[in-house]
Amino acid sequence: MSQAVDYKCPQCGGSLVYDATRGAMVCGNCGSSFDPAQFQAAGWERAAAAQPAAPPAPPPAPEGWPPAEAGPDPLAGMVEYTCSSCGATVMTDPTSAAGSCPYCRSPIVVAAQVSGQLAPDLVIPFRFTRDQAVEALNKLYRGKRLLPKVFASQNFVDEVKGVYVPFWLYDFDARVSEQYTATNTSTRHAGSKRYTTTYTYSAVREGLANFRAIPVDGSANMPDVIMESIEPYEVSEAVAFGPSYLAGFLAERYDVDSKQAYPRARERLEQTGGTVFKSTVTGYQTVRAAASQVTPTREEVRYGLLPVWMLTTIWRGERFTFAMNGQTGRIVGDLPLDKGAYWRWMGGLAGISAVIGGGVALLVAIL
Numbered sequence: 001m002s003q004a005v006d007y008k009c010p011q012c013g014g015s016l017v018y019d020a021t022r023g024a025m026v027c028g029n030c031g032s033s034f035d036p037a038q039f040q041a042a043g044w045e046r047a048a049a050a051q052p053a054a055p056p057a058p059p060p061a062p063e064g065w066p067p068a069e070a071g072p073d074p075l076a077g078m079v080e081y082t083c084s085s086c087g088a089t090v091m092t093d094p095t096s097a098a099g100s101c102p103y104c105r106s107p108i109v110v111a112a113q114v115s116g117q118l119a120p121d122l123v124i125p126f127r128f129t130r131d132q133a134v135e136a137l138n139k140l141y142r143g144k145r146l147l148p149k150v151f152a153s154q155n156f157v158d159e160v161k162g163v164y165v166p167f168w169l170y171d172f173d174a175r176v177s178e179q180y181t182a183t184n185t186s187t188r189h190a191g192s193k194r195y196t197t198t199y200t201y202s203a204v205r206e207g208l209a210n211f212r213a214i215p216v217d218g219s220a221n222m223p224d225v226i227m228e229s230i231e232p233y234e235v236s237e238a239v240a241f242g243p244s245y246l247a248g249f250l251a252e253r254y255d256v257d258s259k260q261a262y263p264r265a266r267e268r269l270e271q272t273g274g275t276v277f278k279s280t281v282t283g284y285q286t287v288r289a290a291a292s293q294v295t296p297t298r299e300e301v302r303y304g305l306l307p308v309w310m311l312t313t314i315w316r317g318e319r320f321t322f323a324m325n326g327q328t329g330r331i332v333g334d335l336p337l338d339k340g341a342y343w344r345w346m347g348g349l350a351g352i353s354a355v356i357g358g359g360v361a362l363l364v365a366i367l
């Protein structure tokens, strides 16, 4: 059985959550605040040491469950753990790394999902709070007359989720070699005639370039359009990962590994490399890349968790989805998502559930 870590206040024993405004662990009971780094050392090391390096195997189905004609097992692939606050046995989706206990609402971090081989190298902590995310969304719609009135009212947001999304961040040193075709055109008039002359040039650029933290998401379910629309993240402001940053938020671990994500990183490297070098070909009216070669000479990858606020609202039976970069506050509205895929992903994030009576009844708690 997996272990769930609930960070306790040393003053009063209340549950601690990470506070985005103060950059500290804050007690919901007495209001005391603590340095997150303090908790990495104490309770965490112990919890992490007890975990296997690989994700735990799904628990075997209890005997007699599911009943013969019950259809697919709703608990298949789920991970079982014990809430350290109330002792309840709860189930979670195999990729959930943080959430809250469906019984006592304590914020929990699932140790096995963020330790050993699954331990992130870095995390960008939330800088914007839930209230700020809602306020930003209201602002986005203020003064836009054509939008339904519901968007301008204060309480239209149905669901707000702070999610840490797993990301691979690739560093490349690369040799870039590009050829361009450039043109300049001039026109002169002689009497009633007009003469147009086009000069065509060939330009070459070659050099070494460093690319840092090219992001590729590590979640199979998460629609790429969400993250790509709220980029960039300032990775230089990331901190060494500590699980206490996740307290009070939702978090997922990766299920696409760095090898599987690599082709997308190379694609982005080639696009970026081409753009950077092309911008140095100046003094022409047109510049077109004729050939391009980007050859990495050194590669490195880090695993990070990036903060996102997801906001949804329902209007006339239709859901509208918004995302905010939890570090920079950049917000984008209504995302052109594949709604089915999106809700499967959101459903997975909410997938911490409670098991009652030895697995006879299943209660799903939506966080």
Ligand SMILES: [Zn+2]
Pocket (backbone or CB within 6 Å): 009, 010, 011, 012, 013, 014, 027, 028, 029, 030, 031, 032
């Ligand atoms: Zn306290």
Ligand SMILES: [Zn+2]
Pocket (backbone or CB within 6 Å): 083, 084, 085, 086, 087, 088, 101, 102, 103, 104, 105, 106
């Ligand atoms: Zn609990």
